[in-house]
Amino acid sequence: MTRTRRLVFALVPVALLLVLGEAAARLLGAEECAPIVPQATGWETMVGDPRYLWKLEPGRTFVSPAGTTRINDVGLRTRLLPTDPKGPDEIRVMVTGDSSVFGWGQPDGMTYAEQLEAELQRNFRGHVFHVVNLGVPGYSTVQTLRLLEDLGWRYQPDLLVVHNIFSDCNIDAFQDEDALALADPDGTPLRRLLHRSRLYCAAWMPWARFQATLNQQPNRVLMPGMPTGPNAAATLEKIDTVIDLSRVPLDDYLDNLDQMRVEADAHGARMVVAPLAQEWDVGVWTMPMDPPRPDQVLPWHPYRQALARWADARGIDRVDLPAAFAAAEGDPRGFFTDQMHPSVRGAQIMAWAVVDHLRAHP
Structure with missing residues (x-):
């Protein structure tokens, strides 16, 4: 008997079992595949x-x-609507960005986006500036790409x-692509066929x-949670070996950044990258663990380094926000409201850094 015939004879019982199993599942009324509905119960301003x-509640x-x-009618923390005509x-x-750009802990009128708008107006006379805040708490580049497609480009940004x-x-309870699936x-x-x-x-x-x-707060589904399984073992000492467990692998x-670059170019917009700062950039550490060693790899370090190489290779301007915070005057303990969210003063530092860069690189 040839190898092909042996393979066919071996597969026939398997196929028969699958057919019988499928028939039994249908006869017994087994459920159909269905989407898992995200639920943001108890998360202020958010809906699944x-x-x-998750997204901001319009x-x-x-x-x-x-x-x-205040969240506007399309679910953004910004006054402008995409239907507003451009002058x-x-x-x-x-x-x-995420909550640091959204303005977590900052009242209306004092967010980074609003301070940036005021600084641009003050420094570049002869134009009317509007800054559209596309920041949503917890958003990765995966979610931001979708938000740009659905809303962002309709604003006609320059x-x-x-x-x-x-x-x-x-490093969270899920990776974005798996959760979205x-x-x-x-x-x-393939999934349509299997389902x-x-x-x-x-x-x-x-x-x-x-x-x-998994590891969700009560009545929440597919929301950011506590790491579990191999993610739970991601200590500071091992972070450089488990970077692929991040919500969006490097x-x-x-x-995703490259896709943003291509889309920005297609829509006639200039792109600048400005990776966020956090408290350790100014020598403050309030995490409930020992401060990192000087040579310690923190979760964002590989991303910052890779982003810098990516931007330099493509001629994309880069604003060094960690350096701007480190050079800022005042008590650094007042630059952030917690480990990573900028205070009103921190938002001002961000706005100044972006404007300074644009003045130097018009």
Whole structure:
């Protein structure tokens, strides 16, 4: 008997078992594959969303100890709407990122985006500047790319300032592509084919629900949570060996930046990268663990280094925010409200650094 015939005879029982299993699954009413619905229960201003996992609730206003936060009708913390006509002397600047760009702990009127708009207006006379805040808490480059596609480019920005880094390098309970696949299970031809099988779905759905709720707060699904499994072992001492566990692996992060670059060019926008700073950049460490060694690799270090090489190789301007914070006057303990979120003063430092760069590189 030839090898081919032996293989065929070996596969026939397997195929028969699969057919019988599929028939039994349908006869017993096994569930069909379905998307896992993201739920942001209890997360102020946020709602679950299958395309982004979470997003800002449109039209929402809330008051916190820091002041008032208003979300516009398209779900951004910015006054301008994409339908607002662009004036002949108007220059639109768009800033992307996570909660540090959104303005976590900063009241309306004092966010980084608003301070940047005021500084641009003060330093570049003869134009009307509007800064569009595309920052959303927890957003990685994966989510930001989708937000640019759905809303960002409709604003017709002239300048795109990309701050994304911390939510990409963060080691969380999930990686973005895996989580988005749970929310959109039919996203690829292979998944669409598999999901036609009730036998497959009978095994896949319990696993998907387990993954989506792993280490989540009560009544939350597919939201940022506490690392688990191999992620939980990612100590400072080992961070350089587990960087692929980050929400967006480093190579994917660079690919996403490259896609932003291509899209910005297609829409006639200049792109500048300005990776965010955090408290250790100014010698402050409030984490509940010993301070890092001088040569310690922290989660964002490989991303900063790779981003610098990526930008230099493509001629993309780069604003060094960590250096700007390190050189700023005043008590560095007042530059951040916690380990990474800039205070109102910190937002001012960011705005000044971007404007200084644009003045030096018009």
